[in-house]
Amino acid sequence: MKSASWNRFADKALKGTVLSREESSLVLGSSPSETASLVAAAYRVRHKYFGNRIKLNYLVNAKSGNCREDCHYCSQSRSSKASINKYPWITSQEMIAMAERAIALHAGRFCIAASGRKPNAAELTHILGCVKAVRKKYPRLEICCSLGLLEPDQAEALKHAGVHAVNHNLNTSERFHKQICATHTYADRAATVRRLHAAGLSVCCGALLGMGETEEDIIDLAYALREMKVESLPVNFLMPVDGTPLAGRDGLSPTRCLNILCLYRFLNPEASLRIAGGREIHLRSLQAMALYVANSIFIGDYLTAKGQPVEADLAMIRDLGFEIEGDSKS
Numbered sequence: 280m281k282s283a284s285w286n287r288f289a290d291k292a293l294k295g296t297v298l299s300r301e302e303s304s305l306v307l308g309s310s311p312s313e314t315a316s317l318v319a320a321a322y323r324v325r326h327k328y329f330g331n332r333i334k335l336n337y338l339v340n341a342k343s344g345n346c347r348e349d350c351h352y353c354s355q356s357r358s359s360k361a362s363i364n365k366y367p368w369i370t371s372q373e374m375i376a377m378a379e380r381a382i383a384l385h386a387g388r389f390c391i392a393a394s395g396r397k398p399n400a401a402e403l404t405h406i407l408g409c410v411k412a413v414r415k416k417y418p419r420l421e422i423c424c425s426l427g428l429l430e431p432d433q434a435e436a437l438k439h440a441g442v443h444a445v446n447h448n449l450n451t452s453e454r455f456h457k458q459i460c461a462t463h464t465y466a467d468r469a470a471t472v473r474r475l476h477a478a479g480l481s482v483c484c485g486a487l488l489g490m491g492e493t494e495e496d497i498i499d500l501a502y503a504l505r506e507m508k509v510e511s512l513p514v515n516f517l518m519p520v521d522g523t524p525l526a527g528r529d530g531l532s533p534t535r536c537l538n539i540l541c542l543y544r545f546l547n548p549e550a551s552l553r554i555a556g557g558r559e560i561h562l563r564s565l566q567a568m569a570l571y572v573a574n575s576i577f578i579g580d581y582l583t584a585k586g587q588p589v590e591a592d593l594a595m596i597r598d599l600g601f602e603i604e605g606d607s608k609s
Contacts, residue, residue, distance in 0.1 A: 285313075285320035292324045292548040297505065303498045306542040311534040314568075321541040322571040324548045329574040332604035333596050334388065334551060336423070336575060337381030340582045341406070342368045342393035348427075348462045351524035352450075352490055352517060354583045355394040361522030363583040368393070368402065374409040378417050384578050384589055387605025389413065390446065392425040392582060396463065403433055407440045414441040421605065423483055423511075428463065428471050434478035444481035444511060447471045449503060451487065452496035459490055459525075472507055484509040485553070488539060489517035489531045489561065497539060501546045511575070512550040514543060516557030518584050533565040540572040551575050559587045567595050574604075 288298060288306065298306070309317050344365030346355045354361040369377075374391070381389045391406070398406065410422055424437055425446035437445060449468050450456070456465040475482045484507060486500055504512055516536055519528045536558075544552055553575035554562070562569050570576070578593075580586045596603065 285317050286323070288545050289320040289323045292545045293327055295548075297502075298542075298545055300498060303501065303542055303546070304494060306545065307494050307497060307538050309534075309538050309541075314534050314537055317541050318537060318568060318571050321544045324544050325552070325572055325574055328549050329551070329604075331599075331601045332574060333570060333601045334553075334575040334604045335384065335386040335578045335592075336388040336390050336553065337377075337384060337386035337579055338390045338392060338577050338581060339369075339374070339377040339381075340393075341374065341391050341409075342366070342395065342402075343583065344394055346394040346396070348396050348460065350460045350462075352459060352487060354520040354523055356523075359520070359523045361520045361583070368405055371409045371412045375412055375416055378413045378420060380579075382417060382420060385593070385603050386420075386578060387603070388421040388423055388444070389417075390423045390425065390577075392446070393427070395427050397428040397430075398426050398433065403436065407436060410437070410440045410442055423481075425483075428467055429474055431474050431477065434474045434480060438478045438480050442480065444483045445475045446483035446511075446513070447475065448485050448487060448513065448515070449500060449507075450485075451490065451492050452499035452503070454499065455490075455492045455496045469503075469507075472509075476508075481510045482507065483511035483513065485511075485513035485515065485555070486543070487515040487517060487556075489528065489557070490525055491528060491530065497542070501543050504543075504550070505546050509547070509550055511553060512543060512547055513553040513555040513575075514540060514573070515555040516561040518557045518560060518581070520584070531561045533562050536561050537565060537569060537572065540569055544572050553577070556581045556584070567599055570595070570599060570601065 423444040453465040
């Protein structure tokens with residue numbers, strides 16, 4: 280397709296008009312020779328809502344491993360034999376130290392994640408205490424929690440404690456979900472997202488791609504996230520960890536990842552689109568190009584995997600001429 284055609288898709292996104300499934304398929308199937316013009320069209324949408332700003336997010340693994348869920352992609356699940364560091368909840372003092380690290384790295388959002396299906400009463404009390412301690416010391420730092428499936432009262436308690444957003448990814452389409460997890464359903468995840476909205480929390484909900492899903496699954500998920508009106512949309516690319524059922528799986532190329540990001544930008548123009556886990560592995564030398572589509576990244580390490588050096592990320596942002604949004608240090 281010619282660049283004028285991709286710009287037509289951008290025009291639709293800017294007007295709030297949804298792309299058809301046929302148009303979505305064209306974006307996903309775009310050839311590498313069209314990557315530059317496709318990204319340029321998606322950048323028009325990104326710039327409309329986010330200018331040249333990049334939001335940095337810092338992730339802390341507050342409770343690692345020993346999860347009873349069987350998510351095939353996860354190194355912390357019961358289906359995993361991966362060699363990872365396992366530990367119970369970190370203390371409030373450790374959480375504050377991690378928040379200080381986030382601020383030192385210019386992060387505007389502090390993301391607290393924990394393994395497990397859902398927090399019990401004692402765990403929720405602990406995390407609420409940690410949130411309040413961080414909020415007291417660093418009131419400008421946004422706090423996001425990722426704690427699994429949540430009940431309405433738990434979501435409301437997080438909101439009351441000062442949590443700004445809660446992450447709970449759909450990960451994949453409803454059709455494909457049963458092939459990557461049997462201990463909870465797609466409907467369970469969707470119900471949690473609805474409860475977050477009802478509690479007045481900012482909803483962070485996104486994708487995990489590269490697990491063997493079809494083009495139809497990728498498009499279905501993009502439409503589902505649009506319907507859910509998510510504020511933050513993280514796109515993870517599978518990090519195939521040895522010892523997990525999806526170890527060795529690799530069906531993504533850098534340009535394929537860019538096509539996916541462009542589609543998710545066109546279909547979710549106002550969402551804060553975050554390149555999350557796996558960007559270093561799959562986007563490789565095209566990470567900087569991806570930031571013309573996405574406006575947010577994690578900085579530092581992921582849950583049980585290393586990210587690229589922070590200095591490399593900050594240099595990439597400087598080289599692009601972008602500015603950091605919501606820097607709690609400034």
